[in-house]
Amino acid sequence: MKKNILIVGDPHVGKSTLLKRIIADIPPEKKCGFVTNEVTDDGRRIGFEIETSFGEKKLFASHDLYSRAAVRHHLYGVDIEAFEVLSEKVHSRWRRGMLLYLDEVGEMQLHSEKWRDTFLLPCLGYRPMTCLATISSAPRSFLHELRRHRDDVILIELTKDNREAQYAFIAALLGKIEKAKHYIAHPELWSLFTATNSARLESEHGVRYLELRRGYDYGCNCDFYKQHKICSHMIAAEHMMQQKQNA
Numbered sequence: 540m541k542k543n544i545l546i547v548g549d550p551h552v553g554k555s556t557l558l559k560r561i562i563a564d565i566p567p568e569k570k571c572g573f574v575t576n577e578v579t580d581d582g583r584r585i586g587f588e589i590e591t592s593f594g595e596k597k598l599f600a601s602h603d604l605y606s607r608a609a610v611r612h613h614l615y616g617v618d619i620e621a622f623e624v625l626s627e628k629v630h631s632r633w634r635r636g637m638l639l640y641l642d643e644v645g646e647m648q649l650h651s652e653k654w655r656d657t658f659l660l661p662c663l664g665y666r667p668m669t670c671l672a673t674i675s676s677a678p679r680s681f682l683h684e685l686r687r688h689r690d691d692v693i694l695i696e697l698t699k700d701n702r703e704a705q706y707a708f709i710a711a712l713l714g715k716i717e718k719a720k721h722y723i724a725h726p727e728l729w730s731l732f733t734a735t736n737s738a739r740l741e742s743e744h745g746v747r748y749l750e751l752r753r754g755y756d757y758g759c760n761c762d763f764y765k766q767h768k769i770c771s772h773m774i775a776a777e778h779m780m781q782q783k784q785n786a
Contacts, residue, residue, distance in 0.1 A: 540691060540719065540720075540723070540774060540777075540778040541690070541693050541719075541769070541774050541777070541778075542670075542716050542774075543663050543670045543671075543689075543692050543693065544692075544693050544695060544713070544716075545673075545685065545686060545694050545695065546671075546673045546695045546705075547676055547696060549698075550676070552698060552699055552702075555574065555575065555642050555643065555673055557673075557705065557706055558574065558640060558642050558671065558672075560706055561640075561709055562638070562640050567592070568637075570640060571592050571632050571633045571640075572592050572638075573589050573591045573592065573640075573641065573642065574589075574642040575589060575599070575642050576588050576589075576590055578601065585602050585603070586598060586599070586602060586603070586615060587599050587601070587647075591625055591629055592640075593628075595625060595628065597621045597622075597624075597625050598618065598621070599618055599621060600615040600616065600618065600647055601615060602615060602616075604617070604618060612647045615647070617647050617650055622648065622651060623653055626654050633662075638669055638670075639668060639669070640670070640672065641670065641673070642673045643672065643673040643674060644659065644675065644682070645675035645677065645682075646675055646679060649681060655681070663685075663689070667720070669716055669717075693712065693769065695708070695709060712767075715769070715774065719771040719775040719778070720775075722742070722772065722775035728741045728742070729779055731783050733780070735752075736751045736752045737749060737751060737752070738751065738779065740772055740775070742772065744761075747760060747761055749776040751776060751780055758773065759772045759773045759776075
């Protein structure tokens with residue numbers, strides 16, 4: 540099921556700012572995660588700190604750590620142990636119904652294979668939960684796999700020109716993902732036609748007809764799909780059809 544949103548864009552385009560705006564609108568009991576803040580001295584960036592949803596902060600990377608850190612990234616020494624400890628605390632507080640947010644999934648964070656394999660990948664793959672993350676545009680194979688080759692990911696490209704539009708889109712999309720989970724939990728609402736790879740859904744706003752073939756009429760007859768080429772009905776229909784075909 541397409542349930543994880545990854546925000547990607549060039550450096551300094553505003554990915555972190557966008558994520559922080561989105562999570563600011565979500566009640567504390569409905570979210571869990573961390574943001575990455577710049578640490579500055581007299582206007583000059585000297586490092587980065589991790590700030591969790593429960594208010595804990597920890598210096599993660601800095602110039603001062605460079606000489607003694609086991610892991611170095613460009614001009615920064617990276618405190619992998621501190622990052623892993625805070626990530627484990629975030630994981631322990633994450634509950635069903637909470638949005639998990641991560642700022643960011645980048646090269647410094649991926650120096651921790653433990654974080655990648657025991658936190659990030661399981662969290663992305665855990666079906667009932669949604670993850671919203673900013674992701675580095677660095678040409679690293681693992682990041683490329685996340686961006687392009689996971690069927691549970693919705694990729695949002697951010698530019699300086701589309702930031703406001705993408706903010707509104709992501710805020711709406713989070714609600715659409717939750718609605719898709721509702722539709723999946725109620726199979727009695729569906730008629731699935733594997734011969735034509737199409738579906739009929741009796742939603743609260745009327746009957747939705749969905750065409751899942753990658754062809755001329757691929758899509759849904761709802762307004763949100765017509766505008767964005769994704770919607771709660773299509774997310775759910777693709778999941779339901781896949782389950783039926785795999786049964």
